[in-house]
Amino acid sequence: MTKLSEPITDLSKPLIDHLAIPVGSSSSSMTHSQKSIRKFVQAGMSHVSGDTTTPLLELSIPELVNETVRNHSKRTAVVFCDQDIRKTWQEFATDIDRLAAGFLALGLKKGDRLGIWSPNRYEWLLTQFATARTGVILVTINPAYRISELKHVLETSGCKALVMAQKFKSSNYVEMLLQLKVNAFTSGSSKSSLSNLEHAIIIQNQDQSEIPVGMYAFSEIMDLSGPAHILRLEEISAHLNPDDAINIQFTSGTTGLPKGATLSHRNILNNGKFVTDAQGFMENDTLCIPVPLYHCFGMVMGALGCATKGAAMVFPSESFVAKDTVRAIAREGCTALYGVPTMFNAILNLEDFDSYDLTSLRTGVMAGAPCPIETMKRVVDDMHMTEVTIAYGMTETSPVSFQSNLDDPIEMRVSKVGRVHPHVECRVIDGEGNTVPVGQQGELCTRGYSVMKGYWNDPTQTRASIDTDGWMHSGDLAIIDNMGYCNIVGRVKDMIIRGGENIYPKEIEEYLHQHPGIQDVQVFGVPDHHLGEEVCAWVVPVDSQGLSEQDIIAFCKGQIAHYKVPRYVRIRNDLPMTVTGKAQKYKMREAMLKELKLENHIGPEA
DSSP states (O other): OOOOOSSOOOOOSOSOOOOOOOOSOOOTTOOHHHHHTOEEEOTTBSEEEEOOSSOOOOOOHHHHHHHHHHHHTTSEEEEEGGGTEEEEHHHHHHHHHHHHHHHHHTTOOTTOEEEEEOSSOHHHHHHHHHHHHHTOEEEEEOTTOOHHHHHHHHHHHTOSEEEEESEETTEEHHHHHHHTTOOTTSTTOOOOSOTTOOEEEEEOOTTOOOOOTTOEEHHHHHTOOOHHHHHHHHHHHHTOOTTSEEEEEEOOOSSSSOOEEEEEHHHHHHHHHHHHHTTTOOTTOEEEOOSOTTSHHHIIIIIIHHHTTTOEEEEOSSSOOHHHHHHHHHHHTOSEEEEOHHHHHHHHTOTTGGGSOOTTOOEEEEOSSOOOHHHHHHHHHTSOOTEEEEEEEOGGGSSEEEEOOTTOOHHHHHHOOOEEOTTEEEEEEOTTSOBOBTTOOEEEEEEETTSOSEETTOHHHHHHHBOTTSOEEEEEEEEEOTTSOEEEEEEGGGOEEETTEEEOHHHHHHHHTTSTTEEEEEEEEEEETTTEEEEEEEEEESSTTSOOHHHHHHHHBTTBOGGGSOSEEEEOSOOOBOTTSOBOHHHHHHHHHHHTTOTTOOSOOO
16 A cells, blocks of 8 residues: 555545455346446455446546536536526536636635535635635535534645635634634734635625625636636646645544544545436436535535536535425426435424325435335335435445446335445455455455545554455444345444453344434443443434333343343433434434543442
C-alpha cells in the first residue's frame, strides 16, 4: 500500500486500485434483474466479487456533466421546491460555470479545499459541481455541527474557503464562525489557528441579513469573474484526472471524532452510476432527495447518480419534513425516493397520508439502518414503491458495496442488504484475517474502485483501516450466504461480553422489534463489576403512555437466553442519531455511565 504523507498534499494517484475478479459462477436460478448485474461467489467461502462486464467510468465530474448536457440539455435537472428554483441541465451547467469562474477569480486553484456548511439548497448543489469543475476539493460539513466540530473539520482539512448558510434552525453559522475568532477576513487583523481559511461566502436567507465586513455574499461570487476566468475553465477541466481527490467526507461520528474520508471523481461517479443502475434509472426518472447533501446518500447516490442518467433531482426542503416530501413527490411526479427507515415511517404516519397521490413512485433506496418488515410492506403497498432497494455501504467505500435487486422478495429486502456491486470485491474474515466459510459471521472487508484514497492528513488511521492488500476493514459483522446475499449483524466493537458469553446487540434488537408497542430500539453494553458487561436497551414506544420497562423485560424472559435479557431498560421519546439515521450508541452509553455512576469504571472486579 502506498504510504500517505502527512499532511497529504498530492492525491493525484489512487491509494488502492484492485479490480474485482470473478471467482466462481452465477446460479442458473437467478432472476432477470440478478443476471443483469451478475455476482460471483467463491465456492463455499464468504468471498464475493461483482460483475466487471460493464466498464468503469473513467471520467471526471465535469466531463460527465458535459456529456449529460449534450444528451439531455432541455430536460429538467434540478428542482428546489422551497426556493422555487427549476433548472434544465443546460441552465444548471451555465450556473456551475459562473460559480466555478467566481472561485477562480477568488484565487482558488486545483487541490485547494473549500468547505460547504449548509442544509440542502441550490447553492450547495452548485458548489458541489463548481468545485469539481476547477479541481478544488469539496469538504462536506454536517449542518448540525457546532463550534468545536467545525473547528476540527476546518483545521484537519485546511480549508481555504468556506461556503455557509447564514442560519439554519437554531444554528447561526455566521456567529459561530466569528466565535472561532477567524478574523482573517478583516483588514489588519491577525489570523487565528485556522490560518488556511481566507474566504467566507455566505448563502443569504430571505431576510437578507447583513453580511459582516470581509465576507462575501454567494451572489457576489457568481458575478465575480470576467471572460478570462470563463475561458480558463475548459483548460483546467481538461487536465483533471479521474483519480484526483475531489471530496473529503467527514464520517458521521457514530463512534467519536470524525475522520475525513478522501474520495476521487472515479470513486463517487461510478458509485452513483451503479446505485442508479440497480434501480433501473433512465433519463425520464425523477428522484426525490430529502436526505442531506453533505452525506454520500445525497451528493453521490442522489446528485451524481442522476447526473449519470440525465434524470431529474427534486429537493423538497432544506432538511427532511415528511409533509414537504410527499407534496414534492405528488407535484413533480417523482418515480423514486431516498430515505432512512425513520423518514419512511414519518411519511407513512402522516395524518393526511391518504390525501397525497404517490402513484408515480416506483423505486428508490432505503439505507442507513435496518428496516422493519411492516414498514417495508407499507412502503411497497401504500407508497407504490414495488421496486424499492436496500443498500449498504460506508463513507469510506463511496459509499455503496451491496444493494438488493428490484424483484427480491420483501422478506429478503428486510433481512439482507443485497448482493455485491459491480467492480467491488467483499469478503468476511475471522479474527486471524482468514476468509470464513459461507454462513459464518465475521468482519466485512471491501476492495475495489470504491475504496477511498485514505483519511485526509491521517496516515495512521488509514493504515489501520486499509490493509496492505487493499482491503478496507469495515468494523461491521456480516454473514454472506451461498447465493452471495449479505446480512449485516452488528458492529465488531458493539459485541457485549457478559460473563464470558458473546452477545450481539442486533439479535436482541430484532427480537424486540417484534413487540407491537416498540417503534425503535437500540441495545448496547454497559460495564458491570461482576460480569464485565450487562445488556442495556433504549426503547422508543409507539405510544408514550403504553409501555413500561417491566413490559420489555417480561417480553424477553423465557423467549431469549437469560443472559440476553436486558438488565437495564430505558423508555425514551427518541434516540440520539446522526442526520443520516445511524444510531449513536456511544452517546447512549455515555448517558448510562453517568446515570449509573460508572464514568470511572475500569473493568470487572477481581
